[in-house]
Amino acid sequence: MRKAFFLTRAEENYIKTIFHLGGNETQLISTNSIAEEMETKPSSVTDMAKRLARKGLVNYVRYQGVTLTEKGKKTALSIVRKHRLWEVFLVKKLDFNWDEVHEVAEQLEHIKSEKLIDKIDELLDFPKYDPHGDPIPTKSGEFQERDKQLLSELPIMAKGVCVGVKDTSSSFLQYLDKNNIALGHSIQILEREDFDDSIEIAIDGRRLHISNQIASNLYVKQHD
Amino acid sequence: MRKAFFLTRAEENYIKTIFHLGGNETQLISTNSIAEEMETKPSSVTDMAKRLARKGLVNYVRYQGVTLTEKGKKTALSIVRKHRLWEVFLVKKLDFNWDEVHEVAEQLEHIKSEKLIDKIDELLDFPKYDPHGDPIPTKSGEFQERDKQLLSELPIMAKGVCVGVKDTSSSFLQYLDKNNIALGHSIQILEREDFDDSIEIAIDGRRLHISNQIASNLYVKQHD
DNA sequence: TCCTAAATTTAGATGAATCTAAAAATAGTT
DNA sequence: AACTATTTTTAGATTCATCTAAATTTAGGA
Structure with a gap:
């Protein structure tokens, strides 16, 4: 042994x-x-x-x-799973804002108890994505990236739903909050400014002008 | 600084x-x-x-x-507070049994986030006692032992409510589960055997014979 | 008071996780 | 092919947390 x-x-x-x-x-x-x-x-x-x-x-x-190695991958997936489940828990059950969860989840992800994380998963009704739109590996380690593109890469007039963020820094997330951009919102590209690649978008009936910096950190799923 | x-x-x-x-x-x-x-x-x-x-x-x-020192006491109370709140969380929100919570709470008590523990406290509706009947210090560090006695120290015919356990080992807690003894139950001492100090009790309408070992690990609050 | 047993501390070692500074290997360029 | 800049590794040191074994202190008899 x-x-x-x-x-x-x-x-x-x-x-x-x-x-x-x-x-x-x-x-x-x-x-x-x-x-x-x-x-x-x-x-x-x-x-x-x-x-x-x-x-x-x-x-x-x-x-x-x-x-x-295979063993290493399994380990990594287990840690990522815990991290993301805890993030969902903090947002859904304890009303944390999505810009506050990372630090705490960094600690919680190291708690060693299979039962604990399975119960948390159950309490949350087996979520598939964390608050930033990243996929949560299953208990058995299945892990699939969502079909998504950066908003900055969408052609003019294309429509999509906001499904994730690339940058998860507080400042970026707070910018999104302030401008009422959240996961699940529908976005359409109205115009693109050639000079600085900033874009004009329609989001939930409003018009908004955003920089390329912002657009290249927002993931959307395109639809028609 | x-x-x-x-x-x-x-x-x-x-x-x-x-x-x-x-x-x-x-x-x-x-x-x-x-x-x-x-x-x-x-x-x-x-x-x-x-x-x-x-x-x-x-x-x-x-x-x-x-x-x-004063600083040491404050620190200790904060750790005990976290430990006991997590225990309540595990039992109330995740359906852990009271004999399963200790190990996990030993890990969770070290998570550093004031906001997290305050939110957990709130989610649980500010509990005063943990699953074993031990008092939970307040955020400001107030901490009061409950008025209680060991069941083994009660006189014959005395009545009381089960309010806590001294031993928190799995085997003891599982014994209590098996015999349907839980916090909040009413207990009356009916007889005491001089030979081995075992006692006969009435609990929730049933009669039960328990050893001194058991009785000296159960806390009750006496009433008339 | 002196002695001994128990409790406690010191000294020196180990492993984890890190660092700095110096040495070695790699990769890109003429 | 040789040079150089960059990357990477080694060697040696540091801090934390622990251990064993030896030395010291304390406390309780005789």
């Missing part, structure tokens, strides 16, 4: 970051990019890469980078 | 243990008793005692023991 499988908080955070950087796919993730994302030093990442490799969570090639 | 006040998980656990051992009062708590309670070594406790003293959370007297 081999030693019980247990991950420290730091290990879980590395796994999650590698996943978000695309460790899912085949290309190797560089230690530098991980360090940058986690605001830590490349040398620390190297150490951790070795540790995670020893535990069978990543494939580590010296001077090349890492990818997640 | 001095360094931001921050406690590690280990530090919080020590503070909590000292509180439970009576660090509230004036007598010093020995390193040995702390080590025993936490299933660690006395030498580890000594190290931590120094660290906590440096941070102003305990008064540490070499070879004598520790007491909590």
Whole structure:
């Protein structure tokens, strides 16, 4: 019988970051990019890469980078699942605003209790998306990105429903709140300004002028 | 401006243990008793005692023991508050049984977010007691033990309401479940067996014979 | 008072997670 | 093919939290 499988908080955070950087796919993730994302030093990442490799969570090639193993992917999905379910819980049950949930969910995602997260899932009636529109992996690890495009990439006159945000910073989310843009709203592109790629949109009967910065951080699902 | 006040998980656990051992009062708590309670070594406790003293959370007297400072007490109450509120949440909102909540609450009590625990408190409608009958400190740190006695200390024919448990082990709580003994039930002592101090009780119209072991782990509030 | 047993502390070690500074490997360019 | 800039790794140090083993202090007899 081999030693019980247990991950420290730091290990879980590395796994999650590698996943978000695309460790899912085949290309190797560089230690530098991980360090940058986690605001830590490349040398620390190297150490951790070795540790995670020893535990069978990543494939580590010296001077090349890492990818997640199957076990690593499963772990990452479980953490992402917990993070996003907790975010839904905070918004739906405790009236947190969608710009306040991230920090707290970063802590809650490390709570170790399968029963707890399953019960939370049930309490929330098995949500498919988190408050930012990101999909929640199922208990068995199924995970499907929603069919979506950046608002900035839609052609003139195209219509769509707002389904997610790319940037999840407080300032961006608060901008959206202030302008009454929320998931589920219908949007139509009315005009595009060639000079700065800003666009004029119709949203819920109102007209609104938004910068390219904004439009390229809003996901929509196009319809006709 | 001095360094931001921050406690590690280990530090919080020590503070909590000292509180439970009576660090509230004036007598010093020995390193040995702390080590025993936490299933660690006395030498580890000594190290931590120094660290906590440096941070102003305990008064540490070499070879004598520790007491909590005002700051330490405040910290302890905040942790106990979080632990007990989470226990209520698990039982009331997620249908955990009262013998399953401790472990998970041990993790949840370390989540750092004032807003989160205040919202949980509100969601639960500001409960005064946890699922084992222990009082929940208020946000401002008020904390009052309920007026209660051990069932084993009640005289013959005395009546009372079950208000808490002393032992919170799974096996004890499951015994109570099996015999349909729960907080809020009325109990009357009918007979006491001199030989082994076991007692015959009336509870909710039923008669039940329970050992002294059981009776000395059940709290009741006596009435007439 | 002196002695011994128990409690407590010190000293030194270990593993996790991090850092800095220096060394090594890689990749792009002439 | 050789040079250089960048990336990555190594080596060595630090802090936290823990341990074991040895030394010290305290407290309770005889």
